Amino acid sequence: MNHEPQPNNASDAPRNCSCKSGSECCQSPEPPRRGFLFAFGAVMMTLGGAVASVPVLGYLFGGATRRYKTEWVDLGPLEQFPAGETRFATFITPISSPNDGATAKTACWVRCIKSGKFQVFAINCAHLGCPVRWFEQSKLFLCPCHGGVYYQDGSRASGPPPRGLFEYPWKVTDGHLAIDAGMLPGLQETAYFPEASA
């Protein structure tokens, strides 16, 4: 099992050498091309391995370095979001693969502060991503996993979340509300989901 070159090892002695190690015929010097061949082999295997691992690593971890582009998705006509209310809305995530099935669907909470002014919250709790639920009567979002609570403006009320709810950028075009979506919200996603303004 030992592939290391061992130029002075007795096991390197020729097969038919009848003499004991240390005697004359076994002390013949290593042919120089043998060391060269090993070094050449090592270089070739390293090169071949490096080239072959490019597609493997790129295939497995390409998703990590890829820049995903979010897109504006329609949440429906403005009449669905009456002023002063917080409503549930769903959309199909713009970045999807062919066999996503139902998991391509995403939910969010739309709060219409007053006509033409919105807050669109990601469904994911800022603690560990479980889906928060809106309770109209107490004007709170409650998380079922670890008990995170948020006020109606998305700011943290109590529990373990380190910040308020994540918010999608929104715009109104042709009487429809649209949000810029596609990424799963997370604490490091600060370029896309900036810190909730207090």
Add this chain to the structure above:
Amino acid sequence: MNLLRQAWAWLDDRMGISGLIKPAMTHRVPRSAKWWYVFGSATLMFFCLQVVTGICLATLYAPSAAEAWQSLEYIDRQVPYGWLMRALHGWSSNAMVLMMVVHMGQVFLHATYRFPREMTWILGVVLAGLTLGLAFTGQVMRWDQDAFWGLGIGAAIVDRMPFIGNEMRNAMLGGPIIGGETLTRFFALHVFVLPGLTIVFIGGHLMMVLRKGISEMPVAGQPVIPASYQTEYHARVESTGVPFWPNAASRDMVFCGGILLVVVGIAMWMGPIGPKAFPDPTMIDTNPRPDYPFLWVFGAVSLLPPSTETAVMLIAPIVIGGVLVLLPLIFSAGERAPSKRPLAMVALILTVTSIGVLTWEGYTSPWSPEMDAWSSTPTPPEYLQALTPIEVQGAIVMQYAQCRNCHTLGGAGGLRGPSLDDVATRLTADQLTRQVQQGGGNMPAYGKSLSSAQTEAVVAFLSTRCPNGEQGAVTPGALLPPSKSRRLVR
């Protein structure tokens, strides 16, 4: 018969089978290795059962986010023995984790990890990590709401890594969302990568067991002295030891057969684990919980102070792994008997107790709001007797404002906040008003969502919650209990 023997002799001569197997089967083990030593074999047996049932399931499971859930329902309801196959795979995985934990606990209890068996332990630690990896990826295979939101929790933890969190998360999920590429990625891990690595490391682990021998039961006053241990061990095993086959193997077979029957019985009795609700992320009426092996982690991340949890979530796995790997290298010599290792016993008891308590906390999740309590749990009728109109109104407002999601009345409701049955013994009316309006101590402020009249009504009702014979709360320094809004019920 003679022909068979000749055939075997021919085959064995050409292939050298008995030369390969015999030394392993008949290697001598200490006479004292008895019933404490069966748990590793049981773990291995459940792994083999996982491989067999896993291959069976793979013949029908569709590793596609669009079809996985339906294919499990199909296996459960349409395929002959399909439900039992899934039940076996699920319950045997729990049994494998349990046997592994007991095996590891026994090895720690008897300090078997000491010289010269350090590598046996370290390879075992790797196997423990692989087993938990198989359990987590197996939970993902179920592709129900628990699997989906469990992945969300995993992704959120990975996302907290400094600098590379976002990239690591996308690499884990196979993209920026939890979707089709996430399931196929975890499928490859669950059926190829992790089982393959597990087989390799089981091979190494067993090779170490054969190479360095099974340890004897510890005897107080006979510490491990590295300089002389191996010679003495071999001398003892040669003189007083017994062959593994059939002596020690008999006990393994009795225990493994028995526990196999128990697990098959549990699988038949309990049925397949999940799949729970369909993994549609827009169906948010969900209560995600991890499988048993991870309930303690779920409990820990809820109970950690928020300011420390990112550091703990990221550093704790490294620290736990590092401690386990370094343990045999640092404590390689010395006494093995539990009675001579009081600190190690304290550490073992603390670890077992902590994991047990955190598992129980994760199972009961007292920190989670009871989402339906406000609409589905009644106010105890006796709490409403002989109330003034404003107090009755307060009871209604309290129900309506979802207070019950976090507070119990008469034993029903959420456990996030304290019970309100006797709240008037702890807080005066003024303190209640402040608490409702401004919140604090993990309670949200209701000043904006309740009108002052509603707050007054709630406080009036809560002030009646002073059980008969108990002293009502008193403002510190007050000479007499304030009379306003205070009286004893019945």
